Amino acid sequence: xxxxxxxxxxxxxxxxxxxxxxxxxxxxxxxxxxxxxxxxxxxxxxxxxxxxxxxxxxxxxxxxxxxxxxxxxxxxxxxxxxxxxxxxxxxxxxxxxxxxxxxxxxxxxxxxxxxxxxxxxxxxxxxxxxxxxxxxxxxxxxxxxxxxxxxxxxx
Numbered sequence: 104x105x106x107x108x109x110x111x112x113x114x115x116x117x118x119x120x121x122x123x124x125x126x127x128x129x130x131x132x133x134x135x136x137x138x139x140x141x142x143x144x145x146x147x148x149x150x151x152x153x154x155x156x157x158x159x160x161x162x163x164x165x166x167x168x169x170x171x172x173x174x175x176x177x178x179x180x181x182x183x184x185x186x187x188x189x190x191x192x193x194x195x196x197x198x199x200x201x202x203x204x205x206x207x208x209x210x211x212x213x214x215x216x217x218x219x220x221x222x223x224x225x226x227x228x229x230x231x232x233x234x235x236x237x238x239x240x241x242x243x244x245x246x247x248x249x250x251x252x253x254x255x256x257x258x
């Protein structure tokens with residue numbers, strides 16, 4: 104049983120770090136007038152190749168449809184995003200960054216990326232790779248234990 108307690112303590116530490124990441128990114132976004140969800144949507148739009156839709160953002164990032172809808176309305180009002188009907192499905196709208204939206208996203212995201220690169224470089228490439236390998240392994244083992252069944256049923 105002591106081994107179980109040790110693993111549970113490590114899991115609690117992992118969860119605490121996970122939440123600290125969220126809080127840190129949320130505070131960073133807030134200092135720039137964005138919510139964490141707005142930052143996420145902005146990043147998705149900036150990195151999107153091909154047609155990006157509200158539905159795709161909701162499914163990929165597990166964000167509520169209403170939340171993404173409100174964020175997109177705000178971005179449209181600011182002139183950062185335009186909507187165009189999709190060729191294959193006229194009911195769906197493709198989301199496109201405007202030139203102003205691209206400039207805004209580039210400014211915000213390049214600042215964030217510089218901070219992330221600072222931390223990554225200080226850690227070193229080998230430790231960054233190891234961190235990613237460990238997270239990937241944990242995720243695979245969690246899925247193996249049945250951790251993705253519910254999500255896969257909803258997709």
